[in-house]
Amino acid sequence: MNTNDFAKLKLFITGPTYLREEVRQAGMLPEFGHRDSENDKRFKPIMGWLRELTDAGDEYTPVLFLGSGSTAMESSIRSLVADGETVLNVSVGAFGDLYHTMAVANGKCAVQLKFDYGQAIDLDVLERTIMEHKPAVVTFTHNETSTGVTSDIQAVCELVRQYDALPLVDGVSIFGGAPIGLKGSGAAMYSTATQKSLGLPAGFGIGFIHADAEEKAARVSDKGHGTDILKQLGRARKFQTLSTPNTTLANQMFVQLKYIFEEEGVENRFARHAAMRAMVADWVAGLPGFELFAQEGHRSPTLTTVLVPEGVSVKQLKAAKESMRAKGYLYDPGYGKLNTLLEEAGRRPVFRVGHMGDITPAMLEEYLADLGQVLQNL
Ligand SMILES: Cc1ncc(COP(=O)(O)O)c(C=O)c1O
Numbered sequence: 001m002n003t004n005d006f007a008k009l010k011l012f013i014t015g016p017t018y019l020r021e022e023v024r025q026a027g028m029l030p031e032f033g034h035r036d037s038e039n040d041k042r043f044k045p046i047m048g049w050l051r052e053l054t055d056a057g058d059e060y061t062p063v064l065f066l067g068s069g070s071t072a073m074e075s076s077i078r079s080l081v082a083d084g085e086t087v088l089n090v091s092v093g094a095f096g097d098l099y100h101t102m103a104v105a106n107g108k109c110a111v112q113l114k115f116d117y118g119q120a121i122d123l124d125v126l127e128r129t130i131m132e133h134k135p136a137v138v139t140f141t142h143n144e145t146s147t148g149v150t151s152d153i154q155a156v157c158e159l160v161r162q163y164d165a166l167p168l169v170d171g172v173s174i175f176g177g178a179p180i181g182l183k184g185s186g187a188a189m190y191s192t193a194t195q196k197s198l199g200l201p202a203g204f205g206i207g208f209i210h211a212d213a214e215e216k217a218a219r220v221s222d223k224g225h226g227t228d229i230l231k232q233l234g235r236a237r238k239f240q241t242l243s244t245p246n247t248t249l250a251n252q253m254f255v256q257l258k259y260i261f262e263e264e265g266v267e268n269r270f271a272r273h274a275a276m277r278a279m280v281a282d283w284v285a286g287l288p289g290f291e292l293f294a295q296e297g298h299r300s301p302t303l304t305t306v307l308v309p310e311g312v313s314v315k316q317l318k319a320a321k322e323s324m325r326a327k328g329y330l331y332d333p334g335y336g337k338l339n340t341l342l343e344e345a346g347r348r349p350v351f352r353v354g355h356m357g358d359i360t361p362a363m364l365e366e367y368l369a370d371l372g373q374v375l376q377n378l
Pocket residue numbers: 015068069070071095098141143144145170171172173193
């Protein structure tokens with residue numbers, strides 16, 4: 001194995017994802033001092049673009065956590081769930097479960113509401129669960145990467161707010177690929193990351209923090225250090241990070257956000273993602289025995305989950321992964337734990353197609369043609 005083989009890799013997994021050449025080149029730019037005026041030249045515009053990309057207005061302050069999406073999510077739990085309070089973790093898949101794991105690991109009193117895989121949040125069931133458990137905080141996933149299901153963030157947050165609870169949203173795999181509409185949504189904190197639909201390497205967790213989350217955090221004890229959103233906000237307001245950031249990633253982020261706003265255009269970017277979702281749906285419709293997995297009306301614009309025909313096993317999907325690798329692709333044979341559970345329950349497994357970030361319809365077309373051939377020979 002040599003690095004020439006690495007260099008040719010074409011990623012269609014669900015993050016990390018393909019990087020544009022300009023972003024890779026930006027990785028060659030010199031480092032800079034994060035308490036120097038050089039810092040502002042990168043991070044001031046970055047923070048402004050992040051705000052615009054979520055339509056956060058002045059209601060939210062963006063914060064860059066060193067780490068990944070999980071770091072921002074864990075910070076939301078540590079900073080916003082007080083002793084004696086209950087947090088309700090709503091899950092439509094593996095990443096909804098992750099929020100629950102974090103709450104439990106941090107000693108919070110946590111209850112979980114789980115929906116069947118492939119299904120979206122049922123608001124009536126959620127309302128009954130809120131009435132029963134009276135949570136102070138409710139977490140949910142905007143775009144569940146294991147099942148390809150999206151949630152209606154406005155509707156869920158509105159319901160949670162009706163019961164005076166704070167909604168915490170995991171938007172890791174959708175941010176940068178679809179409108180978020182944060183302003184007026186009611187989300188107390190929206191957590192995301194760089195390595196998915198933003199088309200960058202991993203390295204920052206991104207949190208959008210509402211003023212009322214800041215108010216609440218002042219009343220929560222034992223927030224840790226890096227997971228304390230108040231400490232983070234103090235630095236973020238100076239366009240800084242709490243400790244030394246990956247300045248290579250900061251340079252790449254500057255270049256990528258400038259490209260999104262000044263060259264591609266945000267609306268075009270979102271439209272491209274929606275068009276790719278439709279392309280994959282058409283492709284699936286033409287494959288006998290294959291079906292879309294996610295509930296209609298809740299299908300992700302950044303990844304698609306596909307149910308395989310009766311009799312096709314997880315083992316065969318893993319073999320398809322090797323065949324695709326031989327063609328230079330990174331193919332996703334489905335979220336491991338989810339497929340194990342589906343198979344154990346006698347249900348058909350699913351595979352995933354990542355179409356996020358800077359993947360173009362032309363790249364996707366070529367990939368789907370090659371994947372279609374491999375799947376025919378399973
Ligand atoms: C929906 C979702 N939430 C959370 C995470 C965890 O994010 P990270 O790996 O950036 O910590 C992921 C990662 O795939 C994800 O897809």
